[in-house]
Amino acid sequence: MTTTATPARSGFATGLAAIAPLLLGVVPFALVVGVAAANSAIGVWPAWATGFIIFAGAAQLVTIDLFDSGAAAAVIVATALVINLRHMMYSAALASSFRAFPAPWRFGLPYLMTDQAFALSITHYDDHPDPVYRRWYFFGAGIGLWAPWQAGMTVGVIVGAQVPASWSLDFAVPLVFVVLVILAVRNIPTLVAAVVGGVAAVVGMDISYNLGLILAALLGVSAGVAAERMRS
Amino acid sequence: MNPWVVIAIIGLGTYLIRLSFVAAFGYYGVPAWLESPLRYVAPAVIAAIVLPLLVAPEGRVDVSLDNVRWIAGLVAIGAALKTRSLALTIVVGMAALWILQALL
Numbered sequence: 138m139t140t141t142a143t144p145a146r147s148g149f150a151t152g153l154a155a156i157a158p159l160l161l162g163v164v165p166f167a168l169v170v171g172v173a174a175a176n177s178a179i180g181v182w183p184a185w186a187t188g189f190i191i192f193a194g195a196a197q198l199v200t201i202d203l204f205d206s207g208a209a210a211a212v213i214v215a216t217a218l219v220i221n222l223r224h225m226m227y228s229a230a231l232a233s234s235f236r237a238f239p240a241p242w243r244f245g246l247p248y249l250m251t252d253q254a255f256a257l258s259i260t261h262y263d264d265h266p267d268p269v270y271r272r273w274y275f276f277g278a279g280i281g282l283w284a285p286w287q288a289g290m291t292v293g294v295i296v297g298a299q300v301p302a303s304w305s306l307d308f309a310v311p312l313v314f315v316v317l318v319i320l321a322v323r324n325i326p327t328l329v330a331a332v333v334g335g336v337a338a339v340v341g342m343d344i345s346y347n348l349g350l351i352l353a354a355l356l357g358v359s360a361g362v363a364a365e366r367m368r369s
Numbered sequence: 370m371n372p373w374v375v376i377a378i379i380g381l382g383t384y385l386i387r388l389s390f391v392a393a394f395g396y397y398g399v400p401a402w403l404e405s406p407l408r409y410v411a412p413a414v415i416a417a418i419v420l421p422l423l424v425a426p427e428g429r430v431d432v433s434l435d436n437v438r439w440i441a442g443l444v445a446i447g448a449a450l451k452t453r454s455l456a457l458t459i460v461v462g463m464a465a466l467w468i469l470q471a472l473l
Contacts, residue, residue, distance in 0.1 A: 186376065190376050195415065196383065214375060218379060218386065220414055221383045223410060227387070232393070250387040305466055311442060311445075312458055312463070315445045316455045326409065327409060330409035330412045334413030334414065335419070336420070338417035350414075353413070354410070357416065358413045
């Protein structure tokens with residue numbers, strides 16, 4: 138018997154193959170989160186477990202960073218969830234395809250949602266209507282990022298615990314955020330949102346419980362919306 | 370609050386956000402009033418997190434030569450704009466920090 142390409146098999150393999158080159162950006166990110174976890178004020182176990190429990194890099198890094206700066210629990214939750222709000226757009230865009238999946242898949246696959254798995258699937262689905270192929274493709278792309286993410290974080294935790302503080306490896310955290318901001322700034326309104334948000338956060342730095350961060354986020358988003366309206 | 374509880378709430382919330390429209394039968398999209406603000410959440414929030422880390426690493430604004438992090442941050446912004454690569458920006462940014470720490 139030959140191993141003929143079933144939709145499940147070929148969907149899974151194609152998803153895995155599609156995510157592989159993107160790991161060049163994912164693994165260094167996971168290492169940085171792991172290093173941050175190793176030196177976190179909340180202890181290494183809960184910080185490391187964010188990989189499984191939250192599984193969203195920017196939100197994990199923000200959670201660890203805000204815990205370390207002594208922010209209020211409500212501020213940490215609000216900030217992390219606001220960062221992940223973009224997943225709502227992904228959920229909306231994939232809803233019509235996912236609706237053809239059996240319930241365990243429909244409720245399981247969203248856990249594996251990432252910017253990368255979404256971007257790959259939404260474009261790939263156009264030419265591949267078979268729901269069996271589609272769900273295995275998403276699973277391949279999703280798990281193909283999930284496993285290296287956990288592995289990369291674990292390596293980061295082990296390495297981060299060995300490296301002396303004088304190496305200033307904690308600086309990798311703002312560096313990751315710098316890249317994320319640069320990639321998020323695509324036009325004038327997004328630039329306005331970033332500048333206003335950043336400056337407001339510095340001005341409001343001393344507001345208790347890091348509430349200044351929430352205020353800065355609101356101001357930045359409002360400024361972005363206003364800039365968009367002015368342009369159109 | 371116990372960190373495990375905070376992390377669990379964020380984890381559950383994140384999952385529910387990811388699930389939202391997949392599970393919500395009858396709704397086919399993000400409401401129009403939310404679409405525009407969602408575009409600006411990432412740049413606004415992430416910039417709000419990173420700028421204080423660069424210009425005020427010790428908790429007060431310091432853009433003098435005593436604080437090498439904002440200078441290394443500028444170098445990293447340049448690297449990110451040029452390469453758009455996470456790995457390369459980390460390498461360039463860390464190198465800039467170490468060189469500045471050695472020099473200043």
